[in-house]
Amino acid sequence: MKPLALFGGTFDPVHLGHLSVAWEAAELLDAEVRLMPANVPPHKPAPLANAEQRVAMLHAALQKQGRLAVDTRELRRGGPSYTYDTLCELRAEVGARPLVLLLGVDAFAGLPSWHRWRELFEVAHLGVLSRPGVEPELPHTLWTEIEARRTDDVAELHAHPAGCVIELAVTPLEISATRIRELLAAGRDPRYLLPCGLFEDPALLAPYRRT
Numbered sequence: 075m076k077p078l079a080l081f082g083g084t085f086d087p088v089h090l091g092h093l094s095v096a097w098e099a100a101e102l103l104d105a106e107v108r109l110m111p112a113n114v115p116p117h118k119p120a121p122l123a124n125a126e127q128r129v130a131m132l133h134a135a136l137q138k139q140g141r142l143a144v145d146t147r148e149l150r151r152g153g154p155s156y157t158y159d160t161l162c163e164l165r166a167e168v169g170a171r172p173l174v175l176l177l178g179v180d181a182f183a184g185l186p187s188w189h190r191w192r193e194l195f196e197v198a199h200l201g202v203l204s205r206p207g208v209e210p211e212l213p214h215t216l217w218t219e220i221e222a223r224r225t226d227d228v229a230e231l232h233a234h235p236a237g238c239v240i241e242l243a244v245t246p247l248e249i250s251a252t253r254i255r256e257l258l259a260a261g262r263d264p265r266y267l268l269p270c271g272l273f274e275d276p277a278l279l280a281p282y283r284r285t
């Protein structure tokens with residue numbers, strides 16, 4: 075069964091790095107991919123753009139394509155966006171359909187600090203996306219947990235609902251939301267780091283510009 079993959083993030087703002095890796099993950103895994111904005115990201119300062127503004131940017135970014143969608147369940151749930159809770163909610167909806175949690179290798183390295191992190195593997199597979207400029211040393215506890223779960227065979231992810239870890243070598247794009255916020259705050263125009271839909275309405279990038 076075609077997996078459902080969730081790519082969670084703060085998306086403050088969504089940028090071409092997010093879109094490109096999500097798109098390639100959809101191709102590599104032959105999966106339906108949803109971008110899922112966090113309400114309150116558990117390990118980050120509060121975003122500059124509020125939930126409504128971040129969703130508006132995601133919709134503007136995802137125009138004119140049919141492969142990537144937005145899932146706003148964490149915003150509707152409110153409170154801190156613990157991924158384990160989200161995946162359990164999804165598991166109850168999709169039955170035995172394979173679920174894949176997509177995350178960049180920087181986020182993956184921090185997994186042992188996540189809420190109920192070892193139980194994540196019971197509800198989903200993990201798809202770890204390479205990210206340029208980020209080659210973190212994985213903590214020993216994480217290695218131990220993933221050793222027997224690693225695979226490079228996508229068929230394994232289609233055959234089981236959860237439990238595998240696959241590395242996805244995606245095209246490296248050294249783009250971060252931090253850098254984009256810095257550029258916008260400095261009055262610069264990061265035109266080709268962001269999806270063109272974000273420039274269609276000046277209100278979309280207003281949270282990051284100094285007036």
Ligand SMILES: Nc1ncnc2c1ncn2[C@@H]1O[C@H](COP(=O)(O)OP(=O)(O)OP(=O)(O)O)[C@@H](O)[C@H]1O
Nearest residue numbers: 082083084085091177178181205247249250251252
């Ligand atoms: N250029 C990129 N290549 C690969 N993965 C990425 C890239 N940018 C973000 N990600 C991944 O996307 C997910 C959501 O990231 P997030 O929304 O925090 O963006 P960010 O650019 O890392 O933001 P910030 O700079 O504010 O920390 C994380 O799993 C992160 O590792």
Ligand SMILES: O=C(O)c1ccc[n+]([C@@H]2O[C@H](COP(=O)([O-])O)[C@@H](O)[C@H]2O)c1
Nearest residue numbers: 082083084112115116155156157188189
């Ligand atoms: O569940 C957790 O404890 C947890 C801790 C840190 C991050 N996450 C999730 O990881 C995703 C990426 O987070 P971030 O901070 O890189 O935007 C986002 O969906 C967060 O909700 C989840």
